[in-house]
Amino acid sequence: MTGDPVTEDQESAREKRTAPTPQAVLIVDDEETVLRFVERVLQEAGYKTAVAPDGVEALEAAAKLGPFDILVTDLMMPRMGGDELARRMRQAEPQLKVLYLTGYSDRLFREKNTLWEDEAFLDKPCTVAGLLQAVSLLLFGKFDPPNTPPANLAT
Numbered sequence: 001m002t003g004d005p006v007t008e009d010q011e012s013a014r015e016k017r018t019a020p021t022p023q024a025v026l027i028v029d030d031e032e033t034v035l036r037f038v039e040r041v042l043q044e045a046g047y048k049t050a051v052a053p054d055g056v057e058a059l060e061a062a063a064k065l066g067p068f069d070i071l072v073t074d075l076m077m078p079r080m081g082g083d084e085l086a087r088r089m090r091q092a093e094p095q096l097k098v099l100y101l102t103g104y105s106d107r108l109f110r111e112k113n114t115l116w117e118d119e120a121f122l123d124k125p126c127t128v129a130g131l132l133q134a135v136s137l138l139l140f141g142k143f144d145p146p147n148t149p150p151a152n153l154a155t
Contacts, residue, residue, distance in 0.1 A: 025050070034124065058071075071085070100122070102122075
């Protein structure tokens, strides 16, 4: 049985239907350089990003732009810390993953004895590879960022 040939438009439509939706990331940090670094790294890896300079503005962004798959947040910020932000966001999005970026990991564990499921932390300063690995491990359970070709296709 022969069918009509698939047109270019039909092939393009099929690819759009099967293309994975980029993971949405909310990045929150009161240090502009860190905020832009994390944003650039994650955008280049294929993540859809939104940014906020503190927890209060992050909640506003989440209300307008959410839901998000992962929150990447500084721990120590003015107006609202990262742990309080994560707690509030998880009330609306219980499945939200949280990556704390902090130069104060000792303080994180003093105030929070254990991390909840789907939470992790990464010390500042971090590397591009470390950031991508931490986000990927939280989201996918393995290191496989969105724009990384499968191992059998890599040259």
